[in-house]
Amino acid sequence: MEIKTHERINQALCGSPVEVGESRSEVRFDCGEDMAADASGLIHGGFIFGLADYAAMLAVNHPNVVLGAAETRFLKPSRIGDVLIAKAQDQTPQERKHIVHVDVLCGEDVVFSGTFTCFVTKEHVLAGT
Numbered sequence: 001m002e003i004k005t006h007e008r009i010n011q012a013l014c015g016s017p018v019e020v021g022e023s024r025s026e027v028r029f030d031c032g033e034d035m036a037a038d039a040s041g042l043i044h045g046g047f048i049f050g051l052a053d054y055a056a057m058l059a060v061n062h063p064n065v066v067l068g069a070a071e072t073r074f075l076k077p078s079r080i081g082d083v084l085i086a087k088a089q090d091q092t093p094q095e096r097k098h099i100v101h102v103d104v105l106c107g108e109d110v111v112f113s114g115t116f117t118c119f120v121t122k123e124h125v126l127a128g129t
Contacts (some may be wrong), residue, residue, distance in 0.1 A: 004061050006054065013047065014054040015086060023090035025058035027051060029104075031082040041080040048078060048104060048112050055086035056100040056116035064121045065098070072114035082106050088116075096120050 001020045011017075015029035029051045037044040049072065057065050078084060088102045097119055104112035 002061075003058065004063050005065050006057050009054060013050060015051045015084075017058055018085070020058050020061060023059055023093040025055050025061070025086075025088045027055040027058065027086045027088075029084040029086065031078055031080055031084065033080050036080055043078040043080065043082065045074055048074070048084065049114075051084060051086045052088075052102040052104055052112055052114055053116065055088035055102050055104075056118055059088035059090045059100050059102075060098045060118050060120065062120045064124055065118050066121060066125050067116060068097075068119050069117040070114055072112065074112055076106070076109055076111040078106060078111055084111065 003017060003020055015027035018028050019026040031043045035043050035047045053067055084104050084106050086102055086104045088100050091099045091101055100116045100118055102114050102116060103110050
């Protein structure tokens with residue numbers, strides 16, 4: 001499992017890779033108290049989006065991969081204490097433009113689903129700045 005992208009990401013905020021393979025990834029995320037949006041323990045959707053985005057980046061697994069667009073749906077709420085698993089599959093490997101499908105599961109339930117449009121640039125997006 002050689003990770004070639006996002007090597008300095010904070011895994012406490014975006015999840016920990018469980019598996020990174022050819023055009024796919026699986027990332028585990030533990031929903032903590034500091035991620036709650038309110039007193040009920042509802043997890044802020046930004047953390048779940050970040051998990052899914054990170055899984056998409058790992059499915060492409062190129063040093064210059066960037067997110068261009070995302071079409072997502074939050075299907076069920078997540079709570080403090082939930083363990084989420086993001087499963088990503090690159091639908092268009094070997095292209096500069098990658099369409100990556102990501103499902104985030106809590107147990108057997110899909111809580112988030114999305115399609116991420118990722119691009120592999122010729123050089124790092126911050127090169128020369």
